[in-house]
Amino acid sequence: xxxxxxxxxxxxxxxxxxxxxxxxxxxxxxxxxxxxxxxxxxxxxxxxxxxxxxxxxxxxxxxxxxxxxxxxxxxxxxxxxxxxxxxxxxxxxxxxxxxxxxxxxxxxxxxxxxxxxxxxxxxxxxxxxxxxxxxxxxxxxxxxxxxxxxxxxxxxxxxxxxxxxxxxxxxxxxxxxxxxxxxxxxxxxxxxxxxxxxxxxxxxxxxxxxxxxxxxxxxxxxxxxxxxxxxxxxxxxxxxxxxxxxxxxxxxxxxxxxxxxxxxxxxxxxxxxxxxxxxxxxxxxxxxxxxxxxxxxxxxxxxxxxxxxxxxxxxxxxxxxxxxxxxxxxxxxxxxxxxxxxxxxxxxxxxxxxxxxxxxxxxxxxxxx
Amino acid sequence: xxxxxxxxxxxxxxxxxxxxxxxxxxxxxxxxxxxxxxxxxxxxxxxxxxxxxxxxxxxxxxxxxxxxxxxxxxxxxxxxxxxxxxxxxxxxxxxxxxxxxxxxxxxxxxxxxxxxxxxxxxxxxxxxxxxxxxxxxxxxxxxxxxxxxxxxxxxxxxxxxxxxxxxxxxxxxxxxxxxxxxxxxxxxxxxxxxxxx
Numbered sequence: 001x002x003x004x005x006x007x008x009x010x011x012x013x014x015x016x017x018x019x020x021x022x023x024x025x026x027x028x029x030x031x032x033x034x035x036x037x038x039x040x041x042x043x044x045x046x047x048x049x050x051x052x053x054x055x056x057x058x059x060x061x062x063x064x065x066x067x068x069x070x071x072x073x074x075x076x077x078x079x080x081x082x083x084x085x086x087x088x089x090x091x092x093x094x095x096x097x098x099x100x101x102x103x104x105x106x107x108x109x110x111x112x113x114x115x116x117x118x119x120x121x122x123x124x125x126x127x128x129x130x131x132x133x134x135x136x137x138x139x140x141x142x143x144x145x146x147x148x149x150x151x152x153x154x155x156x157x158x159x160x161x162x163x164x165x166x167x168x169x170x171x172x173x174x175x176x177x178x179x180x181x182x183x184x185x186x187x188x189x190x191x192x193x194x195x196x197x198x199x200x201x202x203x204x205x206x207x208x209x210x211x212x213x214x215x216x217x218x219x220x221x222x223x224x225x226x227x228x229x230x231x232x233x234x235x236x237x238x239x240x241x242x243x244x245x246x247x248x249x250x251x252x253x254x255x256x257x258x259x260x261x262x263x264x265x266x267x268x269x270x271x272x273x274x275x276x277x278x279x280x281x282x283x284x285x286x287x288x289x290x291x292x293x294x295x296x297x298x299x300x301x302x303x304x305x306x307x308x309x310x311x312x313x314x315x316x317x318x319x320x321x322x323x324x325x326x327x328x329x330x331x332x333x334x335x336x337x338x339x340x341x342x343x344x345x346x347x348x349x350x351x352x353x354x355x356x357x358x359x360x361x362x363x364x365x366x367x368x369x
Numbered sequence: 370x371x372x373x374x375x376x377x378x379x380x381x382x383x384x385x386x387x388x389x390x391x392x393x394x395x396x397x398x399x400x401x402x403x404x405x406x407x408x409x410x411x412x413x414x415x416x417x418x419x420x421x422x423x424x425x426x427x428x429x430x431x432x433x434x435x436x437x438x439x440x441x442x443x444x445x446x447x448x449x450x451x452x453x454x455x456x457x458x459x460x461x462x463x464x465x466x467x468x469x470x471x472x473x474x475x476x477x478x479x480x481x482x483x484x485x486x487x488x489x490x491x492x493x494x495x496x497x498x499x500x501x502x503x504x505x506x507x508x509x510x511x512x513x514x515x516x517x518x519x520x521x522x523x524x525x526x527x528x529x530x531x532x533x534x535x536x537x538x539x540x541x542x543x544x545x546x547x548x549x550x551x552x553x554x555x556x557x558x559x560x561x562x563x564x565x566x
Contacts, residue, residue, distance in 0.1 A: 303423060322430060323440040329386075331410075333428040335419045356420050363426030 008056075008063070008099045009033060013132045020122040020280075030129050031099025032056050032091040035075065036083035038137070043368060045087045045139045046361070047130065047166070048075065049147030049154035051347075052217075052274055053266055055098035056090045059083070064098065065265045073349045080358035085365075086143065091133050093126045093154075095273035100129075103269035115269055116201040123150070123281045127157045134165070141165060143368070144361055148172035148346035149313065150274070153281050156294070156321065160283060163298035168364045170357070172305045172346045175317040176291055176324065177282040182312065185220055186275035189213030193268045207268040211259030214266075218258045223309035223342035227251065284324075291324035302332040303360045305353065307345040333360070370396055372541045376562055377450060377476055380534065381407060385447035388412070388471065390434050391454040395422035402427070410446075412437055435459060438467035450476045453560070457511045469530065469566065478562045481537070483517030483555040502559050518546065518554060518561040525565060534564035 008031050016026040033056040038045055048058055050070060055062070059069040059076040075081045075088055092100035095118070103118040110117075134142065145155045145166045152174025159169040175182070189212075193199055196209030219227075231251040235241070247253040287293035295302075302325055306318035315336045325332040337353045339345040345353060374397045381387060383405045389398050392411030395418075401407035411429035413419050422429035430437065434451075435458055449472030451464075456479060458464045468475045480502050481487075490498035497507040505512065516524075518537065525532050535546040537558035546554045546561065554561075 301428065303428075326430070326440050327442055329442070329445055331408075331428050332430065333419075333423050334430040334432070335416060335423060336431055338416065352420065356423055359420075359424030360426075363424065367426055 010099055011133050011136055013129060015132060017125065017128055017132070019119055019125045021120050023119045025101065025119070028094075028101035028129075029099060029105075030091050030094070030101065030133055031096075032089060032133055033058065034090075034137075035059060035088040036086050038087040038139070042139050043141065043143060043167075044085065044365065045089060045134075045137070045142050046081060046144045046146060047134065047142050047158070048081070048088060048090045049130075049145070049151035049158075050090060050093065051147070051149040051151050052278065053214075053262070053271075054151070055096065056092045057098075058088060058090045070347060073347065074354055074357060080354040081146070081361060082358070086361070089133070089137065091130050093274065093277075094129045095121045095126070095270060095277060097267035097270040102267070103273055104267050116272070118269070118273060120276055120280075121273060122277050123153050123157045124161065124286075126277060127154050127161055130154075130158070131162060131165070141167060143365055144168040144170055146170035146172070146357075146361075147174075149174055149343065150278050152313075153278065153283075156283055157281070159298050159300045159302075160286075160294040163295075163300070166300050167368050168301045168303065168361070169298075170303045170305070170360065171318070171321060173307055173310050173313045173318070173343055174321075175313050176294070176321050177284050178279050179317065183279045185217065185312075186279055188216055190272050190275060192216065193271060196268075199268055201269075207263060210266065210268040210271060211256075211263050213268075213271060214262040215255040215259040218255060220312045221342055221344040223311065223340055225309060225340045226342050229340070291320070292328040295325055295330050296328050298330065300331070301364060302330060303356075304332065304334040305346075305356060306334075306336045307339045307341070307343070307350075307353070308336055309340050310343040310345065312343040370400055372543065373452065373478060373538060373560060373562065374400065376536055376538065376543055377452065377478070378405065380476055380562075380564055381405060381448050381450075383407070386410075386445070387448045387450060388441070388446040389450045389452075390438075390468070391451065392418075392422060392427075392429055394418050395425050395427045395429060397450065397452070398422070398427050398429075399425055434464055434467075438464065438471060441471045443470055444473050446472045448472055448474050448476055452478050453480055455479055456514045456516065459513065461514050465530075472566075474533065474564055474566045476562065476564050478560055479516060479518070479521055480512075481518045481555065481558050481561055482515040483519060484559050485556045488556070518558060519551065521561060521563065522546075522551070525563070530565050532563055532565050534562075536562045538562065 010029040018024045054070040057069045058071045092098040095102045103114045147155045152171035155171045192212040193209040234250040236253045284291040306315040322334040339350045386408045389411045398409040419431040449468045487498040538560040
């Protein structure tokens with residue numbers, strides 16, 4: 001984990017934020033990045049939400065990891081979310097490890113790193129912190145709130161919590177309440193982390209368990225067909241099977257690489273906290289079992305997008321959101337994009353998806369201008 | 370925009386909520402939104418057409434009316450529009466019941482199987498009619514339940530469905546259907562358009 005997070009943009013939120021767990025926090029940092037320029041009317045701002053392992057560096061080169069931003073295919077000059085036209089904002093989530101208040105921060109009361117003494121946070125808490133940032137930037141109404149996976153959950157929560165704060169809401173490949181299967185998969189990752197003898201509650205990295213968690217999670221981001229086409233039974237070193245437990249197959253080698261590079265950039269305790277926030281997400285329960293009530297007050301225009309090969313957040317779960325929106329007469333469009341790239345489709349170059357995203361945002365902007 | 374849509378849009382009052390089922394590329398929706406300030410939604414089974422609609426800024430849901438209509442609350446739209454699709458459903462009666470439940474009023478158009486050219490085609494050629502309006506062969510047609518204008522009116526009467534307006538189209542010409550001219554219109558109209566509730 002690279003702790004060189006000193007030079008990144010941070011807002012110190014002085015106000016008190018009441019967390020769902022009952023504790024409250026104040027004077028805490030929220031790291032963020034912006035792209036493009038906010039126009040005079042302040043109506044071209046788009047708040048993007050990152051997924052589990054993302055950060056505020058949406059596009060361009062991430063100054064900390066030196067790798068491409070996580071949504072480079074979708075965001076940038078001339079891209080689907082065109083930064084020549086729009087002002088794009090992204091904040092590192094609460095509990096994250098890219099400069100925002102999280103388990104890697106030092107607890108001023110003990111002068112030690114929080115580790116697992118950090119309060120358990122929820123998607124609602126994460127979104128509350130980001131609303132402070134939007135207020136700080138002087139934006140009264142965002143053109144769009146958009147995100148995939150956990151980012152989509154934040155988009156739903158944001159518009160539910162602040163019904164007048166966004167002209168449009170774009171939840172992608174997500175769900176309004178985390179399924180048992182998804183909780184199970186997250187628990188698998190957490191147990192892998194905590195089973196690692198090097199994992200420490202206070203300071204956690206490097207961590208072999210985190211690499212295993214990432215490997216398992218990575219499989220869930222791809223489709224069976226996609227994996228088969230990309231790797232099949234191809235061997236790593238063209239020769240024959242080695243009759244050992246080394247990475248004989250390309251898929252093994254690929255997953256090991258994904259796991260090991262992840263450990264360099266991510267904190268194991270952050271992984272625990274953020275997966276927990278996802279598991280606790282249940283918008284339906286927030287409204288006593290009636291998801292429609294979550295959107296009753298909003299005039300925001302929704303565009304729900306799912307992917308045909310996504311089995312982690314399948315079309316059926318995305319459709320639950322659409323059904324709830326229809327039931328309260330909200331303004332909603334929905335499309336399932338054909339892709340064999342699984343859940344990861346929203347991060348990849350899937351032209352039909354990028355076109356839909358771009359045209360929806362552009363038409364919304366034209367409508368409000 | 371085709372004549373049929375002009376007729377439909379004239380029936381719809383300004384500023385009302387409209388659900389267009391099988392909205393295609395959103396031509397009618399776009400017209401209603403721009404010119405009549407209607408609050409429009411669409412349902413369309415074809416992905417590429419849904420994407421087209423979304424790119425026009427229209428709120429359209431990808432889905433099949435036979436499965437999706439159940440999610441809309443009762444009387445949640447002032448008008449529900451179904452253009453030339455009723456005959457293509459597996460269970461048209463159930464779809465029609467859903468339309469009547471969701472919409473305060475329903476506008477429905479049907480290709481008239483009683484049109485004289487269709488009658489003559491079957492009579493003289495002895496094969497299933499293929500016309501400009503119904504351009505399919507029997508083995509690839511999506512139209513499972515063709516009916517005539519008379520059939521539809523009879524059906525509405527038998528189910529106590531109130532017909533507020535009945536119009537017909539022949540070669541772009543529009544006219545009203547009355548009890549008196551029904552037999553005649555059932556022979557000479559290509560399309561029937563009904564406002565029902």
